[in-house]
Amino acid sequence: MPFIPHTEDDVKTMLHAIGVNSIEDLFDEIPQDLRINNLNPIAPGLTEMAMGRDMKARAERDAGLACFVGAGAYEHHIPAAVWQITGRGEFLTAYTPYQAEASQGTLQLLYEYQSMMANLMGLEVSNASLYDGASALAEAVLMAVRANTHAKEPRILIAGNLHPHYRQTIEALVRPQGIILETLPYNDTTGCLETSRPKIDNGDIAAVVIAQPNFFGGIEEVDGITDWAHQHLALVIAVVNPIAMALLKEPGAWGERGADIVCGEGQPLGIPLASGGPYFGFLCTKMEYVRQMPGRLIGRTVDQNGNPGFSLTLQAREQHIRRAKATSNICTNQGLAVTAATIYMSLLGASGLADVAKASHDHSSTLCKALTALPGMRLRFNSPCFHEFVIECPCTAKALIHTVLKDNILAGLDLSLMSPELDRCLLICVTETKTAQDINAYVQAIKRALQHLTSSLTVED
Amino acid sequence: MLIFEISAKGRKNHLQAPRLAPEAKDIPAHLLRRTPPIFPEVSELQVVRHYTQLSRKNFSIDTQFYPLGSCTMKYNPRGVHQLASLEGFLQHHPLTPISHSQGYLQSAYELQEILSHITGLSAVSLTPMAGAQGEFAGVAMIRAYHLSRGDTARTEFLVPDAAHGTNPATAVMCGFRIKEIPTDKHGDVDLNALRAAVGPHTAGIMLTNPSTLGVFERHISEIAKTIHDVGGLLYYDGANLNAILGKCRPGDMGFDVMHINLHKTFATPHGGGGPGSGPVAANERLKPFLPIPTVGYDGDHYYWLTEKDCPQSIGRLSAFMGNAGIILRANIYARLLGHEGLCRVSEYATLNANYLMARLQQAGFTLAFADRRASHEFIITFKKEAKTMGISAKDIAKRLLDYGVHAPTTYFPLLVPECFLIEPTETESKEELDNFINILMTILKEAKESPELVKQAPHTLPVRRLDDLKAARELDLTWHKSKKPEEA
Secondary structure, X not given: OOOOOOOHHHHHHHHHHHOOOOHHHHHOOOOHHHEOOOOOOOOEOOOHHHHHHHHHHHHHHOOOOEEOOOOOOOOOOOOHHHHHHHOOHHHHOOOOOOOHHHEHHHHHHHHHHHHHHHHHHOOXXXXXXXXXXXXXXXXXXXXXXXXXXXXXXXXXEEEOOOOHHHHHHHHHHHHXXXXXXXXXXXXXXXXXXXXXXXXXXXXXXXXXXXXXXXXXXXXXXXXXXXXXXXXXXXXXXXXXXXXXHHOEOOHHHOOOOXXXXXXXXXXXXXXXXXXXXXXXXXXXXXXXXXXXXXXXXXXXXXXXXXXXXXXXXXXXXXXXXXXXXXXXXXXXXXXXXXXXXXXXXXXXXXXXXXXXXXHHHHHHHHHHHHHHOOOOOEEOOOOOEOOEEEEEOOOOHHHHHHHHHHHOEEOOEEHHHXXXXXXXXXXXXXXXXXXXXXXXXXXXXXXHHHHHXXXXXXXXX | OOHHHHOOXXXXXXXXXXXXXXXXXXXXXXXXXXXXXXXXXXXXXXHHHHHXXXXXXXXXXXOOEOOEOOOOOOOOOHHHHHHHOOHHHHOXXXXXXXHHOHHHHHHHHHHHHHHHHHHOOOEEEXXXXXXXXXXXXXXXXXXXXXXXXXXXXXXEEEEEOOOOOHHHHHHHHOOOEEEEEOEOOOOOEOHHHHHHHOOOOEEEEEEOOXXXXXXXXXXXXXXXXXXXXXXXXXXXEEOOHHHOOOOEOHHHHOOOEEEEOHHHHOOOOOOOOOOOOOOEEEOOOOHHHOOEOEEEEOOOOEEEEOOOOOOOOOOEOOOOOOOHHHHHHHHHHHHHHHHHHHHHHHHHHHHHHHHHHHHHHHOOOEEOOOOOOXXXXXXXXXXXXXXXXOOOHHHHHHHHHHOOEOOOEEOOOOOOOOEEEEOOOOOXXXXXXXXXXXXXXXXXXXXXXXXXXXXXXXXXXXXXXXXXXXXXXXXXXXXXXXXXXXXO
């Protein structure tokens, strides 16, 4: 029997010890009218070999595209050692480290993760992970409402150029608690937040959410917005790309006092694209707000002999202790993805991470220049970008994407996802993984597609 | 030794980074980082050795018996992991057009169908990323249902006192007040207390069945009727689904919505605390409120269903579609087992639990519910030992670690004093169970003859008992350069 070790003799001996005649007798407390006897609508089992063939065929159907889409999930080179070590059974098949003495490996690794992540963000503390970037932002919003004692109402100002899926996720996760979500508009020319800001009184707003880079890849003037928010007694929540933070100013250094809560998607740090997950959300903050944090926290302490060791700490914030009064309902988080990220950050070091950031930025600038030299293609927003940018095409982005798919190129994201009037806009991402040849192949494919699309357009007209 | 403490200035892994990246001259200087983060500077071998050595300080299913109650620590098949890690799946961007996503979409769609058959509920959304998010989805759907009918008076959620801590925490996140329902002495929900608690304010109830007490809730149909009669709905916490696969279905019990823990019942790895996955299943009444995206099939192609298709949806719970890789693993596991294999899961999980329970009772251990059948897990209490010998459940748990067995869940559920919640799962052999029984008997003997040995345990692990009080009082959550190595 697959994965079940019992022999017939085992079963007989065990039933005898229990004092019943059959396994069926063990289900005699389930009322008869609720019983079913099979799951026959589900197909019979497959062998591992047959399953291998089936899944390989499926994987091949989805494979083979050169990926120039980012929009919240980024392709980076993942060193072989990352998943070789992460995949060890001792990391893969352990659970939440409740028994600290039997979990020192995971606990120390998480402490090292917290140290690196807090440092990367320029803040004092990091938790041990949340589910993903979007849900981490929702948790950050809830945390800010708890932490900001000056706010008259639980009102949040959210950057209008935030990833639309993040905005939808916050709506779903925080609305039931009566939190009011309003939008901070972006400028149509720069793609960045408007420099003229709404007039608000002290205590009107609990927190302001700023994305760096924003959804269009643009780099925000974060200092001014941070100081403006703080002057009005609002907290600042930064949503950032962790790779970008090796190059751009870390949130802890924004403005006079720095961002108060930093969160985002950890996937760029060594986690494969994998159809959208599992990734991990990170959340860092200042020490003064540590007791309002959601999720697991690892602390360093000593054992009864005075030797150093690690354990889950401040558990009185959590659901398994605090129940209805917990800071969040989160229990299982994304431990394994954090394991990979910790190994990734250790392997690259600060200078390696900065190289990845700079190379991504450089490759992205190269493609951007080449594309804007093509007839009819123009840069939609004029702010400096990190490794994503928006091109306005002479045709719909959808048509262009589908045309170059034939060349096995995933050209970018159709921004009609964001709003219908951006239907000619293509959000393109280039990371360190793309060579000069890849970039050239992309430009040639787009050139052919444009000729094809614009000539057929003329015929139709 | 921390990774930071084997760091040396200027050491680099050149292979791991692109070289000769130029400075970013087009970004204004005031937006650039001035001081690099303090990361370790170590060689690839140092990284590999450090984390390999750390991994060896962990207990895991691959290395130890891990009977952690309510967590279903069963074997995670290697073939499943390998096939879910095929390059075509790993390199697939979540926003790829559906023409180039059919392999993944088919796998997700099939899992939706399989979970629908298993639960007896008509529709499934796979997006919740863990059990607690599945709970959130389900309770938020119940809230949305009441509000869609203009029924704004339902402000209370009922939760039994034996429930997982996530249940009350979830209902609060959805804006409800909690009413706790007591348990009777047989481990069933106290029906009189339930009847007294329900009314026009009742939005619903959250229940686990079999409950966290390791017994099947026998009055479930009556509970369902009581709740439905006052206009409330029933949420099923799927943490214990492993116990009833192919034996009965939450949909038939009267539940309207539930979550399934793929990392428990469907054998996906627990990863040292995740990733999990908590798909949510609903009946026809709650189907329109399921979180997006879900996967549809027109007989030819698989495609996404989003807010345009599901205007009443509670919305999106993650940036993409949840823990896709875990969904893939659960699909492979379920199809490897097939319908017969899935039914066998509950049979052998229940056989193992009842065998362990019977043998431990014969050996003199005290069962919390001796007159009941065990589900896939059961509870023993050390109340007697605590009183007569001063030995706590924690002491015995720590001593188990010395014998190379992970401790069961301790001190949960909260209403049984000094308890172990023990879940052996179907993938453990009789020999492993017998060994566990012998170890527990040995520890009990030690507790009588040399109690300090047990009270001071563990003795053989990388660390002794940790000072949790110090950890919370003198918070040390990150490493700083200024800390001396001897403090590390």
